Amino acid sequence: MVDPRIIREKPEWLRQKLRDRGLAFDLDGLLTLEAERRRLLAELERLRARKNALSEEIGRRKRAGQDVATLVAESAGIDPALKGLTEQQRKAQEQLDALLLTVPNPPHDSVPVGADAGADQEVRRWGKPRELAFTPKPHWELGEALGILDFERGARLAQTRFAVLTGAGARLERALINFMLDLHTREHGYTEAAPPLLVNAAAMTGTGQLPKFEEELFKTRDEGLYLIPTAEVPLTNLHREEILPPGALPKKYTAATPCFRREAGSYGKDTRGLIRQHQFNKVELVWFTEVGASYEALERLTADAEEVLKRLELPYRVVALCTGDLGFASAKTYDLEVWLPGHGDFREISSCSNCEDFQARRAEIRYRRHPKAAPEYAHTLNGSGLAIGRTWIALLENFQEADGSVTIPDVLRPYLDGEKRLAPR
């Protein structure tokens, strides 16, 4: 949520920031509503103050045994106006709140301005794609030939965009999860969490999935709970409605969880292969920082995610998303894109974002700098470290051999009983 004060005090700045995102947002409507809300509130509070004063006086006189009839009559006379104002004010506040929840995070000044992904800026590149003496195959051909990937049965069990990994494929999935969690917990200082995979609407609102993106979420019919689309949701909401004591920040969490996305509106996209599934595993990284520390933290978090790719020897590039390509809650995002020989292109494998205080405001995540200091909204960051399914794809496609076998990178071998390669049966 944007700071309502900014709407009042820097409307032109906000208007430009939203325009940079490619949004024609009705800021004037918002401004009018906010002014009206404050006018009603001031009037309402004036009446309430009078009523409180009367009640106090009535109490005093009653104890003194004096007559209170005229005071009671005046107090009762205020009621109709009070009732009407209360209702008007409540409506204005509700409208304003609902509208505020739909305003995206203004981009940070360092974010390149642009309309769409075409304006994203490559920041750096790491590793060189292998020179292959044969035409690389896409992962679905490799996986099915290796007997470790099965889309047909996935669809039979659920529907399209679900897959089954079997044998070495399932073990590889598990190995990747364990390798990444070990790296982040042992070397990067993250606390591992195993959070609920179903969360309530308040949690989804806190991170920004609700109210605008409900159609992307799976929801349980009886309880009204939502399946998480990313562990960012439970991890960031871990400290919802808390005031963290001095010295508590930064806090860093990681979790490996399945993620569930309805992928509404992407019917034609990535229909083949594991790239876009309704369910996939992901290792997530989440930071809570003090206000001045979040951009330094974004670089660190991104580096932590990059380290996974480096150790797996997977070539990648880092891209700074432009204003028009930024997610709803993010003020700045780096995407990590891994090289996929079977696709002949780079594909997103991680997205690392600084949400500044946008989520903290929605979720009431605050901290104190000093024991006596006033609470401030924390900054929250999140990034994939990494998406497991897409890493699985990248391994198959990058380390494939002419005979369809796949070499296992060194760091992963301890997680696979020393296995050096996956070979067709």
Next chain:
RNA sequence: GGAGGGGUGGCCGAGCGGUUGAAGGCGCCGGUCUUGAAAACCGGAAUCCCGCAAGGGAUCGGGGGUUCGAAUCCCUCCCCCUCCGCCA
């Protein structure tokens, strides 16, 4: 699913319908004492909103009601705990 108990400040825990935003304790901050610390003693300190300020308003799980006045009474929803049943 059945039966019962309970939700008060960072935590524990009091609270006859009227100076209770809320006793007391723990923890926290400042001070006195001390070489230093601890202990002891004294003092301070909730959160949010409106307002330049003075000040005002709201908040005792959420919402609604009764009343001039509700943490205290009524209704309703949510959550937690205990026991029984079922179950990974």
